[in-house]
Amino acid sequence: MDEPITLRTPLSALSGVGPARQKALLKLGLETVADLLAYFPRDYEDRTVQHDISALPLEEPVCFAALVAEPFRTSYIRRGMELTQGRIVDGTSTVYVTFFNQSYIRSALTPGETYHFYGRLTRNGNRLQISNPHFEKEGENRLTGGIMPVYPLTAGITGHLIASLQRQASACSDQVLETLPEDLRRAYALAPVEFAYREIHFPTGWDSLEKARRRLMFEELFCLTLGLTLLRGRRGTQKAAAFVRQDIDAFTNALPFSLTDAQLRSLREAAADLAKPVPMNRLLQGDVGSGKTVVAAACAWLAKENGRQSALMAPTELLARQHARTLTDLLSPLGMTVDLLTGSMTAKQKRLCRERLESGETDLIVGTHALLSDPVDFARLGLVITDEQHRFGVDQRAALTAKAGGEGARPHVLVMSATPIPRTLALMIYGDLDLSVIDQLPPGRTPVETFLIGEDKRQRLYDFVRKLAGQGRQVYIVCPAVDQEDPEGMKAAEQYGHKLRTQVFPDLRVGIVHGRQKPKEKNAVMSAFAAGELDVLVSTTVIEVGVDVPNAALMVIEDADRFGLSQLHQLRGRVGRGKHQSYCVLLSSNRAESTRRRLKTLCSTTDGFLIAEEDLKIRGPGDFFGSRQHGLPQLKLASLEGDMRLLHQAQAAAREVLREDPDLRREDHAPLRKRVEDLFRENRDIFN
Numbered sequence: 001m002d003e004p005i006t007l008r009t010p011l012s013a014l015s016g017v018g019p020a021r022q023k024a025l026l027k028l029g030l031e032t033v034a035d036l037l038a039y040f041p042r043d044y045e046d047r048t049v050q051h052d053i054s055a056l057p058l059e060e061p062v063c064f065a066a067l068v069a070e071p072f073r074t075s076y077i078r079r080g081m082e083l084t085q086g087r088i089v090d091g092t093s094t095v096y097v098t099f100f101n102q103s104y105i106r107s108a109l110t111p112g113e114t115y116h117f118y119g120r121l122t123r124n125g126n127r128l129q130i131s132n133p134h135f136e137k138e139g140e141n142r143l144t145g146g147i148m149p150v151y152p153l154t155a156g157i158t159g160h161l162i163a164s165l166q167r168q169a170s171a172c173s174d175q176v177l178e179t180l181p182e183d184l185r186r187a188y189a190l191a192p193v194e195f196a197y198r199e200i201h202f203p204t205g206w207d208s209l210e211k212a213r214r215r216l217m218f219e220e221l222f223c224l225t226l227g228l229t230l231l232r233g234r235r236g237t238q239k240a241a242a243f244v245r246q247d248i249d250a251f252t253n254a255l256p257f258s259l260t261d262a263q264l265r266s267l268r269e270a271a272a273d274l275a276k277p278v279p280m281n282r283l284l285q286g287d288v289g290s291g292k293t294v295v296a297a298a299c300a301w302l303a304k305e306n307g308r309q310s311a312l313m314a315p316t317e318l319l320a321r322q323h324a325r326t327l328t329d330l331l332s333p334l335g336m337t338v339d340l341l342t343g344s345m346t347a348k349q350k351r352l353c354r355e356r357l358e359s360g361e362t363d364l365i366v367g368t369h370a371l372l373s374d375p376v377d378f379a380r381l382g383l384v385i386t387d388e389q390h391r392f393g394v395d396q397r398a399a400l401t402a403k404a405g406g407e408g409a410r411p412h413v414l415v416m417s418a419t420p421i422p423r424t425l426a427l428m429i430y431g432d433l434d435l436s437v438i439d440q441l442p443p444g445r446t447p448v449e450t451f452l453i454g455e456d457k458r459q460r461l462y463d464f465v466r467k468l469a470g471q472g473r474q475v476y477i478v479c480p481a482v483d484q485e486d487p488e489g490m491k492a493a494e495q496y497g498h499k500l501r502t503q504v505f506p507d508l509r510v511g512i513v514h515g516r517q518k519p520k521e522k523n524a525v526m527s528a529f530a531a532g533e534l535d536v537l538v539s540t541t542v543i544e545v546g547v548d549v550p551n552a553a554l555m556v557i558e559d560a561d562r563f564g565l566s567q568l569h570q571l572r573g574r575v576g577r578g579k580h581q582s583y584c585v586l587l588s589s590n591r592a593e594s595t596r597r598r599l600k601t602l603c604s605t606t607d608g609f610l611i612a613e614e615d616l617k618i619r620g621p622g623d624f625f626g627s628r629q630h631g632l633p634q635l636k637l638a639s640l641e642g643d644m645r646l647l648h649q650a651q652a653a654a655r656e657v658l659r660e661d662p663d664l665r666r667e668d669h670a671p672l673r674k675r676v677e678d679l680f681r682e683n684r685d686i687f688n
């Protein structure tokens with residue numbers, strides 16, 4: 001190396017990186033040494049050699065120190081197959097070692113010397129064996145003798161390469177700027193940045209590794225909170241049309257039912273936002289069936305009263321249609337015009353729809369992503385409502401809000417979600433949103449009865465399905481996968497549906513719907529089910545969100561152990577929406593105690609928040625950050641471990657810092673500010 005490495009050195013300047021690897025590294029988002037240092041292991045392997053061989057587990061990767069007891073010998077089994085064998089020992093056991101086609105090993109292992117070995121031990125009779133182990137001379141450790149980081153990889157990039165690059169990069173890990181002020185570090189017992197970056201890649205022990213991880217996770221959550229808070233603050237400087245006319249009674253009086261207290265509270269919170277000349281940005285959270293749509297409709301009514309149009313975006317065509325129907329029922333008696341725009345409409349239909357929007361004839365447009373496509377212009381868009389927003393990225397939300405146009409004003413935004421996640425986490429995930437919670441179901445609902453059963457009860461279940469169908473009720477049967485390519489043998493909607501239709505329920509009308517069907521096909525089946533033309537609907541989780549068929553009274557979930565608790569709860573929410581007693585049956589042949597306990601939670605409660613808390617305890621917040629497309633910055637470490645306490649600490653720390661330096665303008669906060677900026681790369685204007 002000619003020049004010393006700095007954080008800005010491109011990885012192509014490190015030894016071992018040619019053009020091909022440079023390209024592959026880029027795929028991992030790695031361009032410079034700084035990127036590499038921030039590329040954290042996803043896991044660690046214990047390759048310390050602290051254990052006697054006799055105490056080591058069999059059939060899993062282990063590391064141990066042993067003495068070569070005899071010269072290794074090669075025998076020729078047949079053409080192209082030679083074995084090199086010998087014995088190694090520690091004070092507790094003897095291990096018979098075999099290498100295949102590696103006769104050079106004979107000279108690499110010297111009798112009487114101690115090496116570190118790494119591989120899987122097996123037992124044959126009372127002999128311990130190991131095949132093709134890695135080995136290194138004691139004191140020359142690269143792969144053994146310590147805690148080995150395991151990095152996320154891609155084609156063309158091996159763990160060895162990353163490790164070698166990290167060794168080179170570590171020369172400048174002391175150049176990484178400290179973002180956390182010292183008093184804050186002391187108050188929360190956080191390790192210094194240099195220690196953290198060294199230890200995360202080259203751990204010297206489990207305790208120090210944990211200290212490093214804690215500091216880096218804290219930093220991540222801390223910066224995330226800071227960024228979100230700043231974003232929220234920035235909203236205060238944006239303009240929106242204030243909906244000053246607030247005759248909510250006119251709306252509620254026209255309803256066929258009275259709103260629950262929780263609905264009223266949420267509506268009042270939203271209405272107060274809407275009355276301000278600043279864009280509302282509110283998350284309306286409520287369990288399935290809690291009645292979010294009515295609250296959204298009330299907001300659209302307020303918009304109309306104030307001469308503004310509203311748009312509601314749904315994640316699927318099916319939901320868009322359903323919303324359009326419900327909202328027409330709710331709003332047309334009040335003289336409002338509701339229209340629908342979806343991708344599958346003909347060009348002419350779309351054009352007419354757009355014309356009605358542009359002329360201002362439409363008061364509320366309901367649609368899918370088609371609403372985002374460019375030619376759509378609103379005469380005076382004042383409110384954007386999105387349903388189940390975790391299916392939309394923040395970007396898409398922004399695309400629609402940008403359509404408000406006119407005098408730099410932005411529309412108000414209401415986001416509806418049925419994912420009942422705890423408040424602190426909701427605020428993190430949905431970022432810069434205020435939160436209203438509908439924590440109460442409309443009166444007169446009978447809770448869904450839930451049962452967990454095994455294969456032995458399958459016939460009785462089928463009888464029950466037939467009995468309900470005989471009473472005119474409808475049944476959902478949900479399977480985890482689409483077809484039998486699935487190696488785990490999970491029930492596949494396609495094949496299973498066919499079997500139910502032809503063999504089990506030849507007397508019933510059975511429909512099949514899954515994500516790989518064309519939207520048209522899917523819609524046709526769903527509409528038939530909604531219209532009561534099918535008795536049984538076999539599906540994958542495409543019916544998870546929002547579908548409303550009040551006559552459905554039984555939800556059967558096959559291989560229920562495959563689903564997360566919250567997802568099961570969502571699925572269950574598809575029934576119990578009408579006046580009939582409804583049931584949910586979880587089928588699972590998984591007998592593991594932890595699985596059964598998890599599924600039993602569902603049988604004992606219908607409280608979505610309780611279930612979400614339970615889910616969170618089991619899976620940790622990482623899952624919420626990791627698997628969802630929420631459009632927020634990706635967290636690298638915080639997703640590895642569920643530590644709510646750390647999140648609360650980071651949030652408290654962020655509040656403290658912002659109290660003293662509301663815009664992070666202070667000189668000593670410069671590194672912190674840069675870090676937040678980097679984390680919110682997509683939101684460059686966060687500090688403007």
Ligand code: ADP
Pocket residue numbers: 257258259260263286287288289290291292293294418442443548577
């Ligand atoms: P979700 O929160 O799951 O979107 P919906 O808005 O679809 O719930 O409401 C579920 C059902 O409850 C709808 O049929 C709706 O008309 C009805 N509903 C909503 N609010 C009330 C209420 N206050 N009283 C009676 N029924 C209500």
Ligand code: MG
Pocket residue numbers: 292293546
């Ligand atoms: Mg809904």
